Amino acid sequence: MAADLASTVIKPLHREGYKFLAIFAAATLVLFLIWQPLGWIGLGLTVWCYYFFRDPDRVTPIRDGLFVSPADGIVSAIEPALPPAELGLDPVPLTRISVFMNVFDCHVNRLPIGGTILAVAYRPGKFLNASLDKASEDNERNALAVELPDGRRIAVVQIAGLVARRILCDVQPGDEMETGQRFGMIRFGSRVDVYLPDGIAPLVAAGQGTIAGETVLADLSASEDPRLGVVR
Known part of the structure; x- marks a missing residue:
């Protein structure tokens, strides 16, 4: 059950996403240092960035045509x-x-x-x-x-x-x-x-x-x- 839940939430990341995720995460740390509410906003945007670049496997029908x-x-x-x-x-x-x-x-x-x-x-x-x-x-x-x-x-x-x-x-x-x-x-x-x-x-x-x-x-x-x- 825990493994199924984890696979539902955690998806593979497209290679293009790693640099953007790192930028968002670094900016979030800075925002937390400046003012905690800004840090939480940054954290939300970092999670969004991760999901934007998600690259899940798909089950493709393979019949010709x-x-x-x-x-x-x-x-x-x-x-x-x-x-x-x-x-x-x-x-x-x-x-x-x-x-x-x-x-x-x-x-x-x-x-x-x-x-x-x-x-x-x-x-x-x-x-x-x-x-x-x-x-x-x-x-x-x-x-x-x-x-x-x-x-x-x-x-x-x-x-x-x-x-x-x-x-x-x-x-x-x-x-x-x-x-x-x-x-x-x-x-x-x-x-x-x-x-x-x-x-x-x-x-x-x-x-x-x-x-x-x-x-x-x-x-x-x-x-x-x-x-x-x-x-x-």
């Missing part, structure tokens, strides 16, 4: 859109699923479906609220083109948010990736867009919560219409 969520968060929009031009994909509208991460979500990003990384393209930009539609066009972003085993191609785009100031991407063209495998993270509030292949309907609804590497977004073998959701 499943798309899983690339991020923890909320499906903020599902709409047709052109994939980023810098990836060199066909300029035709595809169904785009946007997952918005707030500052309390785990920010480690996972590949929605296995395949070969064809291109990685970074583009500087603004830092608008990542939940806004125009963030896909205007904000700083890092885009991946992925070729699936059947030859179809998709796009996955990391988008910086209002307070995000760094996008991390750990893959490069030629890498062979598996569904749910970690490929990067975005620091402090952001969004990840997934562009589905033509003709594939989403199996989630706007407003639905997602878990990176676990929540199924779409299925290449499904033939049902796009799913609708209702708040209850």
Whole structure:
């Protein structure tokens, strides 16, 4: 029982988090020396920093053709859109699923479906609220083109948010990736867009919560219409 409780509370830390955790902890010690109430505030922020950079394992469904969520968060929009031009994909509208991460979500990003990384393209930009539609066009972003085993191609785009100031991407063209495998993270509030292949309907609804590497977004073998959701 104690071990289960500990594993629920204590999560692995992403490598990017160690330096920030050290900074927050050092600042907390200084605040305690200055004035104890400030120290308690610093301690709360240090705990938040630890949880922001948490990197828990996830149980990814491994049946061929499943798309899983690339991020923890909320499906903020599902709409047709052109994939980023810098990836060199066909300029035709595809169904785009946007997952918005707030500052309390785990920010480690996972590949929605296995395949070969064809291109990685970074583009500087603004830092608008990542939940806004125009963030896909205007904000700083890092885009991946992925070729699936059947030859179809998709796009996955990391988008910086209002307070995000760094996008991390750990893959490069030629890498062979598996569904749910970690490929990067975005620091402090952001969004990840997934562009589905033509003709594939989403199996989630706007407003639905997602878990990176676990929540199924779409299925290449499904033939049902796009799913609708209702708040209850």
